[in-house]
Amino acid sequence: MTIIKLGYVAMSMELKNASPSKTMTFRQFSQIPDREAAIRKLERIAVSNLHNCLRLLRHNKANGIEFFRLSSKLIPLANHDELSDWDYMAPLRESLQEIKSFLKESQMRVDFHPDHFVLLNAAKTDILQVSVKTLALHRRLLAGMGIDTTHRCVLHVGGAYENKEKALEQFIENWGRIPLAIQKMMMLENDDKSFTMNDTLYLCEKLGIPHVFDYHHHLANPGEEDWKEHWQRTIATWEQSPLPVKMHISSPRCTDNYRAHADYIDPAMFMEFLHGIKGSLPEVHCMIEAKQKDLALFKLAEDLSTETGMERLGPATFRIGR
DNA sequence: GCCAGTCAAGTCCCG
DNA sequence: CGGGACTTGACTGGC
Numbered sequence: 001m002t003i004i005k006l007g008y009v010a011m012s013m014e015l016k017n018a019s020p021s022k023t024m025t026f027r028q029f030s031q032i033p034d035r036e037a038a039i040r041k042l043e044r045i046a047v048s049n050l051h052n053c054l055r056l057l058r059h060n061k062a063n064g065i066e067f068f069r070l071s072s073k074l075i076p077l078a079n080h081d082e083l084s085d086w087d088y089m090a091p092l093r094e095s096l097q098e099i100k101s102f103l104k105e106s107q108m109r110v111d112f113h114p115d116h117f118v119l120l121n122a123a124k125t126d127i128l129q130v131s132v133k134t135l136a137l138h139r140r141l142l143a144g145m146g147i148d149t150t151h152r153c154v155l156h157v158g159g160a161y162e163n164k165e166k167a168l169e170q171f172i173e174n175w176g177r178i179p180l181a182i183q184k185m186m187m188l189e190n191d192d193k194s195f196t197m198n199d200t201l202y203l204c205e206k207l208g209i210p211h212v213f214d215y216h217h218h219l220a221n222p223g224e225e226d227w228k229e230h231w232q233r234t235i236a237t238w239e240q241s242p243l244p245v246k247m248h249i250s251s252p253r254c255t256d257n258y259r260a261h262a263d264y265i266d267p268a269m270f271m272e273f274l275h276g277i278k279g280s281l282p283e284v285h286c287m288i289e290a291k292q293k294d295l296a297l298f299k300l301a302e303d304l305s306t307e308t309g310m311e312r313l314g315p316a317t318f319r320i321g322r
Numbered sequence: 323g324c325c326a327g328t329c330a331a332g333t334c335c336c337g
Numbered sequence: 338c339g340g341g342a343c344t345t346g347a348c349t350g351g352c
Contacts, residue, residue: 011346019346019347021345021346021347022346022347022348023329023346023347023348024348025328025329025330025347025348026329026330027328027329027330028329028348028349073346073347076330077330079330079331080330080331081330082330115331115344115345116331116332116333116343116344117330117331117332118331119332119333122332127331127332130331134331158332158333159332159333159334160333160334161333193334260344
């Protein structure tokens with residue numbers, strides 16, 4: 001028997017005017033003559049983003065969704081070189097406290113997926129340094145929300161740099177240089193171009209990092225492997241985690257553009273995955289990555305209950321097997 | 323209101 | 338070696 005919980009990414013297509021990712025570019029920032037006023041504006045945007053983040057969490061709770069990826073764009077320009085004197089956390093305490101109070105009362109699993117500029121396997125030390133700085137920002141936000149930071153940030157392995165083996169070894173070398181608090185926060189995902197499930201598992205096993213299996217990425221970049229032969233390895237990387245196994249599910253936009261995300265999830269593709277893992281673990285959390293965000297989650301949940309006859313335990317919770 | 327072009331960051335790919 | 342594509346939501350400016 002496996003419990004399946006569905007989650008979605010960062011923003012809602014249903015809840016209006018609730019973007020948690022409003023921004024200001026550096027160019028806009030520079031064009032405001034009064035620097036202090038410009039910083040106050042950044043702060044107002046960040047507070048608004050956190051406020052909308054809380055609205056989204058409430059929306060999730062109201063709809064029985066207990067798994068959610070937070071936007072990584074909550075604080076515009078937080079890590080920009082020209083703003084190193086800005087204490088971006090100070091004006092956010094109250095907003096973070098509100099989220100903390102909400103999360104304390106709910107079952108919600110939340111995490112982050114920092115964007116593709118965060119590269120832990122970069123050979124260039126300045127890129128590694130900025131990456132660690134960005135992860136430290138994520139850590140501060142999680143801590144501010146009262147979340148145990150263990151296994152709350154998923155990343156890709158990074159660049160292939162024309163030599164995948166070397167790039168994997170560079171990851172291991174860099175890993176030893178990053179703070180333990182950051183290490184503990186990480187999860188690693190197989191990607192759709194360079195690092196396959198097997199490549200990613202090599203690092204996960206060696207360094208004790210949970211593997212987030214992305215089924216769509218695997219189909220786009222399978223390597224030599226049948227994923228089912230490695231699935232037990234993925235599960236094993238979660239043995240020391242306080243959290244259930246997490247995976248990503250999305251569907252290709254079309255055959256010409258296989259790697260891009262479709263609006264919705266193909267339930268047949270999802271069922272293929274579920275049949276592959278049947279009975280292998282008690283609970284799995286599936287992050288829906290689709291352009292229609294929460295609407296795609298609602299639609300998949302409907303499709304699963306009408307077309308597959310899977311037992312529905314809640315709006316976004318199912319059970320397979322007995 | 324709508325459309326096209328732009329935006330902090332890196333890597334990849336093509337000419 | 339250099340410049341554009343990639344991918345993305347948000348925003349600006351022009352109509």
